[in-house]
Amino acid sequence: MSVGLKHPQSLVKIKGIRLSASSAKIYRKKRDDIALIEITDGSVTSAAFTQNRFCAAPVQISKNHLSKSKPRYCLINAGNANAGTGEDGLSNSKAICRELAKITNCNENEILPFSTGVIGEDLPVEKINKVLPQLVKNLSEDCWVNVAKSIMTTDTIPKAVSSQISIANSTVSITGIAKGSGMIKPDMATMLSFVATDANITKDALDKIRDHALFKSFNRITIDGDTSTNDSFLLISTCAIDAPIIDKKDSKEFKILENEIIKVCRELAQAIVRDGEGATKFISIQVDEGIDSSECLSVAYKVAESLLVKTAFTASDPNWGRIIAAIGNSNIRDLDIHKIDVYIEDICIVNNGERSKTYSEDKGKKVMRQNEIILRINLRRGAFSEEIWTTDLSYEYIKINAEYRS
Numbered sequence: 001m002s003v004g005l006k007h008p009q010s011l012v013k014i015k016g017i018r019l020s021a022s023s024a025k026i027y028r029k030k031r032d033d034i035a036l037i038e039i040t041d042g043s044v045t046s047a048a049f050t051q052n053r054f055c056a057a058p059v060q061i062s063k064n065h066l067s068k069s070k071p072r073y074c075l076i077n078a079g080n081a082n083a084g085t086g087e088d089g090l091s092n093s094k095a096i097c098r099e100l101a102k103i104t105n106c107n108e109n110e111i112l113p114f115s116t117g118v119i120g121e122d123l124p125v126e127k128i129n130k131v132l133p134q135l136v137k138n139l140s141e142d143c144w145v146n147v148a149k150s151i152m153t154t155d156t157i158p159k160a161v162s163s164q165i166s167i168a169n170s171t172v173s174i175t176g177i178a179k180g181s182g183m184i185k186p187d188m189a190t191m192l193s194f195v196a197t198d199a200n201i202t203k204d205a206l207d208k209i210r211d212h213a214l215f216k217s218f219n220r221i222t223i224d225g226d227t228s229t230n231d232s233f234l235l236i237s238t239c240a241i242d243a244p245i246i247d248k249k250d251s252k253e254f255k256i257l258e259n260e261i262i263k264v265c266r267e268l269a270q271a272i273v274r275d276g277e278g279a280t281k282f283i284s285i286q287v288d289e290g291i292d293s294s295e296c297l298s299v300a301y302k303v304a305e306s307l308l309v310k311t312a313f314t315a316s317d318p319n320w321g322r323i324i325a326a327i328g329n330s331n332i333r334d335l336d337i338h339k340i341d342v343y344i345e346d347i348c349i350v351n352n353g354e355r356s357k358t359y360s361e362d363k364g365k366k367v368m369r370q371n372e373i374i375l376r377i378n379l380r381r382g383a384f385s386e387e388i389w390t391t392d393l394s395y396e397y398i399k400i401n402a403e404y405r406s
Contacts, residue, residue, distance in 0.1 A: 002275040003282040003371050003391075008160035011144040012173045014196045016040035016238025018139040021150035024127045026079035026117070032150035034128060036100075036135040037074040037194060043238045044203045045071055046210040047112075050231035056083030057123075058113040059230060061093045069109040074194065074234065075100055077128060078151050078179075079117040083229035092123040099129045103136050114192055116153055116179065116230050118404070148177040151192055154400055155179055159271040161264045167253050170243040172199045174260055178268040191218065193233045193268055198240040199257050202247040209258045210235045217265035220388045223276045224397075225305040235261070273389045278396030281313050284374045286387045296386035299330040299377060310393035313373070318364025320349040327377060339380040344373060 018038040026033045039045065047066055049059050065071065075096060082089045097111040115123065148158035162175045180191030195213075210233070218233060239245075246253045274282050285304050290296035303309055306326040312319040323342060328335070342350035345367045349359050367373070 002157050003279055005157050005159075005271055005274045008145055008148065008158055011160055011175050012162040012164060013141040014173055014175050014238060015141075015198045015240035016043060017196045017236065018141055019143040019147045020135045020138040020140060021143060021146040022131045022135050022138070024077065024124065024131045026077060026124055026127060032146065033078045034131060034135065035076045035147040035150045036132075036139065037076070037147070038139050039072055039074070039236055040238050040240070041072065043070070043236055044201065044206050045237075046203070046206045046235045048210060048214055048233045050227065050229060052227050052229050052231075054084065054229050056081055056115060056119075056229045057085055057089035057093045058082055058115045059232065060090065061097065062112040062114065062232065065097075065109045065112055069107060071112045072106050072110040073100060073104060074112045074114060076114040076147075076151050076192065077117075077123070078115075078153055080115060080121055080123055081117045081119045081230050082115040082123040084120045085122060088122060092125050095125045096123070096128050096132075100132050100136075103132055112234070114230070114232050116151060116192055119229060144175055144177060148179070151177075151179045153179065154277055154404070155275055157275055159268055159275065161267045161271075163260055163264055165256060165260045167199065167246075167256050168243050170241050172197060172241060172243075172257065172260075174264050176264045176268050178272060180272040191231050191233075191272060193218065193265070194236070195234070195261065195264060195268075196236040196238065197257070197261065198238050200239045200241055200243050200245045201237050201257065202245060205246055205249055205254060206235060206237055208249050209254075209261050212258060213262045213265040216262050217269040218272075220386075221269050221273050222301060222304050222388065222390050223273065223279075224393070225301075270389055273391055276391035276397075277400045278394040278398070279391035280371070280394050281392040282372045283313060283390050283392065284372075284387060285390060286374060286376045286385065288376065288378045288385045289382055290379050290384045290386070291382035293384050293386055295330070295332050295379075295382075296384050297388070298332060299327055299379065300386055300388045302326045302330045303375070303377070304388055304390035307393060310391070313368065313392035314394045316365060316368040318344065318349065318361065318368050320355070320364070323375070324350060324353075335379070336381065341378040341380070343376040343378075344368065345370070
């Protein structure tokens with residue numbers, strides 16, 4: 001079940017990136033569940049990981065390897081998170097990196113492991129190591145969609161986006177994939193995303209783009225407010241195009257590239273929400289005229305993560321009382337409720353803190369039946385605006401998570 005998502009078709013190849021996918025039989029049902037991404041020598045990378053203190057073994061290993069070397073390979077498995085597994089988990093992640101290093105004749109520190117799936121189970125090292133030669137042999141520039149499929153867990157559809165732009169008379173390509181459909185929260189959760197470009201850019205400039213891209217995309221989505229253990233985002237630039245290097249963060253070229261990477265990341269982030277576990281509605285929550293970004297986000301997340309608000313959306317019930325209760329529960333001590341306006345699409349439901357005189361239940365019900373809904377909250381106390389994306393909370397969500405390990 002997904003809201004307004006289509007299966008990705010052909011994606012733009014990125015010069016300097018090769019990929020492959022296979023089955024290590026981690027899942028009981030037959031499907032690809034392991035992937036390999038090869039990054040050409042001379043590339044620059046920028047990564048971000050979960051801030052959950054119970055971060056998984058592969059997250060710890062990847063951070064350590066990034067501090068020592070430039071990555072040449074990303075090894076990704078689905079079906080097993082290798083989280084909550086202690087020293088054995090760390091040893092297992094190291095073991096698959098060691099085996100891949102032997103096969104590819106590279107340093108173990110040049111390999112980044114990523115895992116997603118069930119927490120607390122031992123990583124099946126032998127199964128993974130057995131398929132590594134095949135993964136290396138099958139590396140291809142044209143395997144993005146297959147890799148996107150192979151890293152899915154409760155996702156119902158692979159998530160992938162491509163874009164091409166012109167910078168300094170050169171064509172720059174960007175392709176990204178992501179997985180995730182639950183527990184998304186600022187600082188990310190149960191998501192993996194890999195975005196690559198062939199732009200010629202310095203590490204410092206790429207780090208800046210990473211920060212801005214995360215701020216405007218993956219850190220603006222929430223399904224249920226929980227966080228997980230394995231979240232990872234990797235931004236790669238192969239520097240493969242023949243063009244002047246982008247090293248100045250105030251340059252026109254930097255801005256063009258940054259805007260396009262943000263656009264790709266936003267589309268991937270919204271795809272995660274659209275494929276949220278059990279989702280029947282894609283909801284944009286926009287908070288306007290706040291004093292600063294922080295208070296706009298405080299209001300937005302209180303509304304987005306209210307179980308009562310979410311279930312009202314599932315039932316197409318215009319229960320605006322739940323919305324104003326959530327707004328009032330935000331962390332703004334001096335909030336003047338008598339100034340607040342609330343709109344569902346173009347229907348004003350609350351004006352100056354009370355039911356709008358133009359509102360009727362029939363109008364509310366009609367707009368709430370839509371699959372995609374914009375909820376707009378005007379605080380009328382400043383000049384800042386923020387927008388986040390979320391889902392409703394359906395019976396299917398409960399079923400998926402109740403039966404996750406069965």
